[in-house]
Amino acid sequence: NTLWKVFTSMCTAIFLADMVVQTVTDRADKHGARSGNIKETMRLYLRTHFTTDLIGSFPWDLLLLVLVGDQSWLDYARIPQLLRLIGFRSRLQQWHNGVKNEDVVNVVYALVRVTIIVHFLSCLTAIVARETRDHLDSDNVLDDWIGFPDYYFEGEAVRYIASLYWTSSTMYGERTNPVNDATLVHSLL
Structure with missing residues (x-):
């Protein structure tokens, strides 16, 4: 999906530019x-x-794609991007030091935590959907949460949005009849 690749490339470019800005920008203690x-x-x-x-911020996924050429491992190559959260946490802490109302800080922290957890679970759901789609036969695909309603056939962006729905709106995903070990383990988690 070209739109998804452009989006992830833009995010990587923004984080790399942020590194340059942080290197030369004066900070408050x-x-x-x-x-x-x-x-x-x-x-x-x-x-x-x-x-x-x-x-x-390093584009590990692009490097892996160039070196190996296999797209099946690209999602796993994006896992180091979670390290960006360390810098985000320190910036949030700096913001916290400047805010007088502790309730506002607590609400923002709670929203950030929930957003990160939902995003992580959505990514995990999208990965499970992608990894298991090739192992499903035509009889089981529409009975499983991956195949209904045709998310099985869509690109990464649509699968992520569907995964976001499954993990946030339904909370437990309402996954019906896991059809293999991967979907069973994911449903248990």
Whole structure:
């Protein structure tokens, strides 16, 4: 799906650009004071979050696609992108230090946690759908949550949106009759 590839490439480019911006942008400490020293800011960033940001923002999926040419492992190559959450957490902590109302912070933290969990579960559901679709026979495909209503035949973006529905709207997914071990284990989780 070309639209999905463009979207993921844009996200990777934004995170790589963010790394450059963080390297040269002055930061406030926990008391709100700015150092004014760009070299010190650069050293601090290189010592703290640079490695995790680089590993999390590097386009591992594109590298794997070029080197191996097999698209079946692309979703697993995107797992290191979860390291981006470490930098996001530190930025959220900086924002927390500047907010006076603790209730607002608690609501934002709860929303962020729920969003991350739902996204992770949706990705897992989409991966299970993709991995099991080739092993389903025509009799079982429409009886399973992967095949109804024809998400089995759609691209990654539609499958992700369907997975997002299954994990968020229904909470437990209303998965009917798992037809193989992968869908059974996923339903149990």
